[in-house]
Amino acid sequence: MSNIRKSFSYFGKSTLLYYLWLFFSSLVSGLSPVLYVYMPKLILDELLSTRQPIILWQYVAILALGALLLNLLRHFANMRFESYSFQALYVLTEKLTEKATAIPYHESESKHTLDLKERATRSLDYLWSLKDVMMTTGSALVTLITSAILILSWKWWLLPLLLGLNLLTIPLLQRLRLLEVDNNERSMPETRAFVYFTEISRDFRYAKDLRLYNGVELMLTRAKASMDKILAVNHEYFTKSGALNGLIMVLVELQSTVVFLILGTALMIRTITVGNFVLIYNAARQFGQVLSVLFEQTRQIMTINLELTSFIKFMALPEIEDFNAENQHEEIVPAVRQAIALARSGQVSLEVRQLSFAYPEQDALILDDLSLSIPSGETVALVGRNGAGKTTLVKLICRLYQPQSGQILLNGVDIAQIPLPEYYRLLSVTFQDFQLMPVLLSENLCGKLQSEQTEDDLEHIRQALRDTEMLSWAEEQKDGIHVPITRLLDEEGAIPSGGQEQKLAIARNICHGGALMILDEPTSALDPRNEEQVFGMMLRLTRGSSSMFVSHRLSSTRYADRIFVLDGGKLIQEGNHSQLMSEDGLYRTMYLAQASQYQDNQ
């Protein structure tokens, strides 16, 4: 039960109301079976004695109206209870999403974390089914108590006898639990694969290749293999649990048999009246049924509790420090404060010292004792072959990963010492696989909701769009600069082309105002005209301030103040274009390789 309780702790204050309505609903629905047990006894007794019509009709009226009232109340309580259940679901899903964002970057890519997240998301479905289980349990509990009272009113020893018979089912239930736990563990690794294969029918990104390369059968064969694995695990579970459930039913029916033997005998030796015979056997049967319902529901609650383990585990994963802006009042060393202030005023110098890095779970060093230095105000280019470590270096500068050894210093201070949210304000980064969010353009650019944007913000946005020559495009759209981007959330959203998207990303960089602008492969998908425009724009906008870009297009990187050539995770050349061209190294080779394609005489 602890996981359920912990899960609800994320729901907050409304939890109390959730439980209150649950209690009320249970109370009311638990009482009505008793009505149906007790009234017939009264009626029968009356019929066997004085048979007064008035009394009979009174009893019928009590039965009918009582049932009506209880049912109406039950439905009403359910209605209120349900609305809290919906709320809980939404709140917990939001927390889950928040957590996904707060997990450190390098953690969020591991299969274990992704599996856990998948499982945690699915466990919230179980939380939803909890409401029905709770209602059933609650009412079963009430019925249990009331029928126990009725049984006790005849012969006290019948109750422990029934209980005893029921308790025989407990070892069976424990076995069932163990089976569930085992099944749960064994099917977890397959969940993501299963989801992948289920999604394949509606993920059209695979459509062309699978057709052209006749890969449909391969896909389906692999899908079947994966699904058969799950079925095999389930087969074992269902077979064993089926037998156990069957045995439980046998014990339940054994009870009924015993009850009728006892009561039948009692009737024969006249230690029970006809009316009570009816009452007690109904009460006893009900007691037995309700007890087994309780056991079943308890088991389900335990299952839900078990499933929620993933949710709790996921929510307990360590977060990026400083993710919540509230925890920012730690000590900031004066040296760090100075470095930040300097950066805010537009001066950023970056130094990489003996940096070594390998990706988690991999041995190969991508960066190998790398050292380089970027003075403030310079535009710097990172070039090199595929796999040289350029993007990796950028990711390390962005603190998405931590190096195995070495440091990165900003204005002389180790970046690890700068509070993360503060640090991100100093950078404006666009990665190669960047994507704008499906919210409004203005919201994408300045990171604030439209309702919270000030006049200043709007002016910044317009200026950034002007600088990137996208203002007229924006103003042509529906709602101008507040147009939704993509049609994901709004049918009338705008869909910018590749080149336009790139320019908007730069506008976002500008709006963000970080003193160090970083662009990773900004033009690889652009046609010549757009490429020229974007690169030109970048160079113009970053003149005098610190910026870094990574690119294969040596025709553009040649204009950087300083070019770093990386190879095998090390820095092998450094200088401006003409210096590097005068050396007989990798840079010259690469540059000429590209340039030769444009020469008229091959």
Added chain:
Amino acid sequence: MRPIPYLLKKIRQYDPKMLLMMLVNALLSAAYPFIWVLVPAAILRNYQVWTRQQLILTVVLAGLGAMLAGFVVAWLKGNYRMRMNNVRYQLIRDLARVSLRMPYENTLLPKTLDQINFAHSSVSNPMLGAGGIILGLLPLSGQILSVLGFSSLLASLSPWILILLVVILISNYLIIDQEARFSESMWQSYRPLGRRHMTLQEVISDPLRKKDILLYNTWEMLRAYLRKYADLRLLQDVKASKKHFQFMSTLTLVDLIRDVLVYGWIIRQFALGLMDASVFTLYTAGLLSFMVVSQQLIKNLVDIQLESKRFQNFIDFTLPLEKQFQEMETVHKQNIASDVIVPEIVIENLTFIYPNTTAPVLEDLNLHIPAGEKLALVGENGAGKSTLIKLLCRLYKPSSGRILINGKDIWDYNEEDYHQLFSAVFQDAMLLPFTLRDNITMATDMDTAAFQLAVERSGLSEVINKLPANEDTYLLRILSDEGVDLSGGERQKLFLARALYKTSSKMLILDEPTAALDPLAEREMYERYAQFTQGKTSIFVSHRLASTRFCDRVAFLKDGKIMELGTHDQLIAQKGEYAELFEIQAKNYRQSASVEKGAPEDV
């Protein structure tokens, strides 16, 4: 076809034992509730005349019957559920098969995605759609038999009781059914809201988006969006709950009438001396059981109906397409292998308009590609290069005009055969989460020689040798913990290897294959290009205009037409747009760089 017959057919196809289980369950679960209704009545009737032994015998026999029935019914339930999953997984794969085989053009239609989404939801969850129906079918016949049994018991009281029961049963059914329809339509109308909420959640928690969210600190803003959607949804949910309450209350009232009438009748009969205590017990217990089982039956029927409607989408989507596939197999289309040695392509007056748009992307396009030619297709973003390629690959059907391969219309050929001819690498190619080998061969078997050759020529062999399990290494981390990610350049090499592996292909199409390659890898590709394309006709799409140098001719696409066509030198001499774009790129490679872009003075 209707859902239930369709599912029964599928069950018979995939797991016929389930039908037997349904039968057994029906009989046992129908008889089951009767046992403890008849036993007390029998006791009450006979307790004054029976011996001890007779009592014990009766009760124990009944008990054994109940235990047996109880055991079997419980065991069947679990086993059946597992088999249901098996059938459901088959349906999931059937859906995938249909979706992956349907005409590619269908992916452009929003209606298709909608249909598939519905179909998908009807098989992806064990409780909904197909799963819900199949699970509901198990108890259904038992419930029907039970209800029939109990109502005939009660009907023996008086024919009026029977009529009353039937009337109430029908009215209950109508109320619950009405409610189900109502909630369905409510759900439909605010489904877009729910979809947006979920989409937004998926977008935010997508690992690919994470960098941007962190670096630009947009979580708070996104959370505000999530809350807005959640609040709106909550309003709808509460509205639906209220409506549900109203329906349930009506139901309760109707039941009240029934209970009062039937009870009243029973009491009257007893009071008139027309029945004794045992019979009274029998009938009151019978009434109670009837109430319980009839409610279960109705709920089950309504659920099955609801899920049937959902599942109908699956049938509506898959059945017509499956029929289409069958027809295509039987229609004898010309086998292409014998006809084509090296393809010569003629495009005649080709026009193509995307569905739901008016402006043609390609308009009256004409192009002749001689056999074995290496053609470069260039143009700006959005000019229609990728669209043209897709039309050539028979992924789209022309709006008008035609494409001929060695004189015959490409649509006259059998689709699979035609695709054998093509190796294409598109810009948005995706890795499959299987082994590297699988990604290249796209099949469960492998031609070792062709594999080696493809891997060498594409430059992928260096990559493979660095991997822990070589070509048996899994890619991505969906199926394997040790799955590996490939960089952009490595991916490009893999896709090239895949294209080269296909030895049957006579036509090689590369769409921006060097976008992610570094300068040296790029040059290597160009140098090897002649090698790859030996004996084939090829098209190289790029906006790196330098790549056109090693092609035979260049086709410049703009405004849906081929504006300029000729060798590189011819087009430069023409001083048209191609020449202009070439110059834009070339000038930066000259020693004397201009100062236009504001670049610092160069030496």
